Amino acid sequence: MQTLDPNVYFSLREGADVLEADRQGDKVLRLADGSMLKLFRRKRLLTSALWSPYAKRFADNCQTLQARDIECPRIRQVYRIPAIERDAVHYDPLPGSTLRQLLGADTSIDLRSRLGEFIARLHQNGIYFRSAHLGNVVLTPGNTLGLIDVADLKVYRKPLRKGLRLRNFKHMLRYRQDREWLLQDNQFLEHYLSHQKVCNERELRLALGI
Ligand SMILES: Nc1ncnc2c1ncn2[C@@H]1O[C@H](COP(=O)(O)OP(=O)(O)O)[C@@H](O)[C@H]1O
Numbered sequence: 001m002q003t004l005d006p007n008v009y010f011s012l013r014e015g016a017d018v019l020e021a022d023r024q025g026d027k028v029l030r031l032a033d034g035s036m037l038k039l040f041r042r043k044r045l046l047t048s049a050l051w052s053p054y055a056k057r058f059a060d061n062c063q064t065l066q067a068r069d070i071e072c073p074r075i076r077q078v079y080r081i082p083a084i085e086r087d088a089v090h091y092d093p094l095p096g097s098t099l100r101q102l103l104g105a106d107t108s109i110d111l112r113s114r115l116g117e118f119i120a121r122l123h124q125n126g127i128y129f130r131s132a133h134l135g136n137v138v139l140t141p142g143n144t145l146g147l148i149d150v151a152d153l154k155v156y157r158k159p160l161r162k163g164l165r166l167r168n169f170k171h172m173l174r175y176r177q178d179r180e181w182l183l184q185d186n187q188f189l190e191h192y193l194s195h196q197k198v199c200n201e202r203e204l205r206l207a208l209g210i
């Protein structure tokens with residue numbers, strides 16, 4: 001982690017667009033050169049963020065995902081910015097649009113079946129993505145799927161066991177809009193099922209509430 005002094009930070013963010021912010025301040029910036037800077041508040045003492053800051057987790061997770069051929073942002077640097085009490089991860093965005101941005105769009109490929117197959121691949125690769133919702137999955141210009149916002153992810157050496165898989169679907173169904181879209185037809189369910197052998201249809205239907 002590199003310490004960034006305030007002058008360098010303010011020149012870096014000159015001309016940036018604020019993509020996400022809350023009452024505490026900026027959260028995600030698109031810098032003038034098209035790269036992104038995601039800021040994380042330094043948490044109080046005695047949280048796990050002290051041992052492994054979110055910005056560093058984000059960068060480590062990208063490395064793990066890339067090693068498993070799962071597309072995600074390309075990390076440039078991880079910073080500590082004491083002047084604004086933030087850590088930051090600087091990356092090149094994964095080209096494409098999030099599935100949430102595409103919800104109403106008429107795409108030539110069947111996104112629900114792709115997503116079913118993709119989630120099966122993540123699970124097979126031992127990846128438990130807690131922020132698995134449509135705002136964090138990107139369709140790339142090559143018509144493949146990838147992940148953004150990867151700070152909250154756990155990696156196992158073996159394929160995920162059944163309980164974790166089923167629990168992961170709850171994350172995916174958290175938002176009503178996502179749930180309605182995902183369950184519009186059986187494509188997600190069928191493609192997930194046909195790309196793995198751990199869960200059967202009855203278990204998956206139960207987890208999806210259908
Ligand atoms: N291809 C992309 N790569 C990275 N971020 C993207 C991409 N497309 C859109 N974004 C936007 O960047 C912003 C940051 O996303 P994210 O890292 O998920 O942060 P958060 O969900 O914490 O606000 C969001 O507004 C997201 O929609």
Ligand SMILES: [Mg+2]
Nearest residue numbers: 135136148149
């Ligand atoms: Mg997000």
